[in-house]
Amino acid sequence: MKNLFQIYYDKTAKQSIAEYDKYVIRRVSKKQESKLRTIGQNYKASEKNRGLPRWLNLMNRISFTATFTSFIFLVVSLLLNASEKKENFIKEYLWLIIVFSISIVVFLCSIGIAFFFKKRKKTIKTEEASQNLFNTILETSKQFLAVPSSAKSLEVLMEQIKDNPSNKMKKYTNILLSVFVENDMLCFADLYVVIGIPLKDISEFEMIEEAYRFGYWHKGKEKSNLEEYGVKRITKPTHFYQASHYAVLKMNPLNKDLGVLIPAYEIEEYKAILKEKRDHE
Numbered sequence: 001m002k003n004l005f006q007i008y009y010d011k012t013a014k015q016s017i018a019e020y021d022k023y024v025i026r027r028v029s030k031k032q033e034s035k036l037r038t039i040g041q042n043y044k045a046s047e048k049n050r051g052l053p054r055w056l057n058l059m060n061r062i063s064f065t066a067t068f069t070s071f072i073f074l075v076v077s078l079l080l081n082a083s084e085k086k087e088n089f090i091k092e093y094l095w096l097i098i099v100f101s102i103s104i105v106v107f108l109c110s111i112g113i114a115f116f117f118k119k120r121k122k123t124i125k126t127e128e129a130s131q132n133l134f135n136t137i138l139e140t141s142k143q144f145l146a147v148p149s150s151a152k153s154l155e156v157l158m159e160q161i162k163d164n165p166s167n168k169m170k171k172y173t174n175i176l177l178s179v180f181v182e183n184d185m186l187c188f189a190d191l192y193v194v195i196g197i198p199l200k201d202i203s204e205f206e207m208i209e210e211a212y213r214f215g216y217w218h219k220g221k222e223k224s225n226l227e228e229y230g231v232k233r234i235t236k237p238t239h240f241y242q243a244s245h246y247a248v249l250k251m252n253p254l255n256k257d258l259g260v261l262i263p264a265y266e267i268e269e270y271k272a273i274l275k276e277k278r279d280h281e
Contacts, residue, residue: 001248001257004197005175008161019258025185025196032144036191039137060114063107070100141191142178151180154269155218156188157246157261171240174214174263181273188260197260202274203250205267206259213242219265229265 006019028036077093142151157172178189185196219229226233232242247267248259262270 001250001259003157003159004195004251004258004260005156005158006161007158020188020195023195023197024193025187026145027193028141028144028191033192036137036141036144039133039140059106059110063103063110066103067100067107070096070103074100137191142189145189145194147178147189147194148180148182151178151187151189152269152273153177154179155263155266157212157214157263159261169211169213169242171213171215172261174216174218176218179270179273181276186274197251199274201251203252205271206248206250207245207264208248209245211242211244212246213240214263215240217241229263231265 002019004020004023007016008019009015010017074093074096077096081093141147153176155174155176158175159170159172175190180187180189181199182196184199186199186202187197188195213234217226217231217233226241230244234240234242243263245264247262247264247270249262249270251258251260
């Protein structure tokens with residue numbers, strides 16, 4: 001079964017193609033896309049500015065290197081002086097002691113500045129500005145794509161198809177999309193397009209008992225919710241999550257087996273959307 005939200009590279013066309021392209025029912029104009037990208041660039045710049053300033057990071061690195069290096073030289077000099085039984089160590093290595101003392105003072109000061117910098121209101125304001133920009137991107141996109149306010153933010157599992165697939169556990173990107181029903185179609189909207197699947201082509205949900213990994217957690221506080229949803233957090237070798245099963249919303253258009261892969265913890269939300277549509281009919 002093909003994943004509707006899979007991306008593969010077409011060697012003939014020499015470009016990446018999404019399986020869902022044939023189901024796109026509307027998309028933003030080039031002018032609207034340009035506006036969204038501009039807001040996105042501002043958002044990325046805002047996210048970048050949430051960290052410590054470049055000069056402070058540089059100060060931390062230089063002072064740490066100077067402290068560590070001068071300390072090693074100081075220890076080696078002490079050992080050599082002890083073996084040679086010299087008595088004028090302080091006078092001979094006064095410059096090294098001064099360098100070490102200044103380096104450690106600067107390093108400790110830079111750590112203190114970094115600590116207080118993170119606590120400043122400016123950081124909080126930057127985070128708020130960043131979140132506001134993110135909300136602006138979403139709301140602007142929804143206006144351009146005529147996404148109803150009743151749409152729910154739900155996840156699907158997207159995958160990148162590789163030429164040489166490995167035997168390792170599959171890893172998906174769990175992306176958030178706006179999901180709603182419109183004109184007898186189940187619709188999925190990202191920032192740039194709306195994908196519409198005719199309800200008549202949707203057959204059933206099927207649970208797949210297959211472990212997989214994904215990169216993000218969108219369900220509130222991690223510690224309290226992971227166990228509830230049967231998800232493990234794995235930090236080595238990289239930070240990701242692992243689940244034991246997922247759901248497939250099966251489609252059978254034109255005798256082709258297609259499906260929307262959904263994290264198991266989202267299936268009830270999808271069922272509620274489809275049930276609400278049937279109840280209105």
